[in-house]
Amino acid sequence: xxxxxxxxxxxxxxxxxxxxxxxxxxxxxxxxxxxxxxxxxxxxxxxxxxxxxxxxxxxxxxxxxxxxxxxxxxxxxxxxxxxxxxxxx
Amino acid sequence: xxxxxxxxxxxxxxxxxxxxxxxxxxxxxxxxxxxxxxxxxxxxxxxxxxxxxxxxxxxxxxxxxxxxxxxxxxxxxxxxxxxxxxxxxxxxxxxxxxxxxxxxxxxxxxxxxxxxxxxxxxxxxxxxxxxxxxxxxxxxxxxxxxxxxxxxxxxxxxxxxxxxxxxxxxxxxxxxxxxxxxxxxxxxxxxxxxxxxxxx
Numbered sequence: 022x023x024x025x026x027x028x029x030x031x032x033x034x035x036x037x038x039x040x041x042x043x044x045x046x047x048x049x050x051x052x053x054x055x056x057x058x059x060x061x062x063x064x065x066x067x068x069x070x071x072x073x074x075x076x077x078x079x080x081x082x083x084x085x086x087x088x089x090x091x092x093x094x095x096x097x098x099x100x101x102x103x104x105x106x107x108x109x110x
Numbered sequence: 111x112x113x114x115x116x117x118x119x120x121x122x123x124x125x126x127x128x129x130x131x132x133x134x135x136x137x138x139x140x141x142x143x144x145x146x147x148x149x150x151x152x153x154x155x156x157x158x159x160x161x162x163x164x165x166x167x168x169x170x171x172x173x174x175x176x177x178x179x180x181x182x183x184x185x186x187x188x189x190x191x192x193x194x195x196x197x198x199x200x201x202x203x204x205x206x207x208x209x210x211x212x213x214x215x216x217x218x219x220x221x222x223x224x225x226x227x228x229x230x231x232x233x234x235x236x237x238x239x240x241x242x243x244x245x246x247x248x249x250x251x252x253x254x255x256x257x258x259x260x261x262x263x264x265x266x267x268x269x270x271x272x273x274x275x276x277x278x279x280x281x282x283x284x285x286x287x288x289x290x291x292x293x294x295x296x297x298x299x300x301x302x303x304x305x306x307x308x309x310x
């Protein structure tokens with residue numbers, strides 16, 4: 022993993038964090054409904070994916086290990102999406 | 111419990127390593143920790159369903175700026191740890207130690223922000239019994255903060271060994287082990303921040 026690529030991942034994660042904060046601060050979280058929830062969960066999915074693949078360095082590890090951690094990420098976010106979707110109904 | 115060297119398997123650019131970086135035991139621990147947080151996140155999300163108005167109103171009383179700053183600090187700490195691993199693989203052990211120290215400082219920054227955040231809440235008389243939202247907020251964030259402290263302790267141990275020249279390009283499993291745990295602490299917060307501080 023090149024250090025330059027690690028720097029790019031870090032910047033992307035920082036920008037994505039500010040984006041989530043922005044959704045909360047601007048009130049879009051209150052007016053956006055399901056779109057705001059989906060947007061924040063998608064941002065979390067991308068951030069988690071980058072951390073697992075590039076910081077944890079599982080990108081070049083056999084599928085089972087990546088599946089366990091990425092599966093945890095996606096399952097957790099899917100369950101949260103389900104709970105919030107039920108709350109919006 | 112140890113695994114073959116990751117660097118050896120990565121010598122072939124396209125070959126996938128059979129094991130994740132670091133000691134296999136830490137990955138058993140990481141998966142157990144992730145399972146615990148999965149249950150806690152699910153409990154929060156589905157308990158919120160039954161108390162929507164309370165959770166939405168109470169969430170507005172949280173300091174979302176502090177939550178964001180802490181997210182930036184943990185991400186920066188993770189980046190520093192990833193740079194430490196990259197440095198030791200190039201046999202730059204002293205540089206690796208400096209990156210580890212930067213990660214520890216990021217963790218300290220996280221705890222300082224948390225100290226002031228909790229201080230502001232406790233000054234208002236808020237505690238675990240205030241209401242269901244604050245029970246979750248305090249339990250979830252304190253449970254996570256304990257993991258930050260443990261992660262920092264692990265990083266401090268490997269930093270000390272790195273400063274003493276105890277790692278090299280061929281022997282850096284200890285740094286990878288600590289790094290993997292620290293990234294898990296970061297990964298959990300990536301979900302905790304939007305879930306508890308922002309989403310409603």
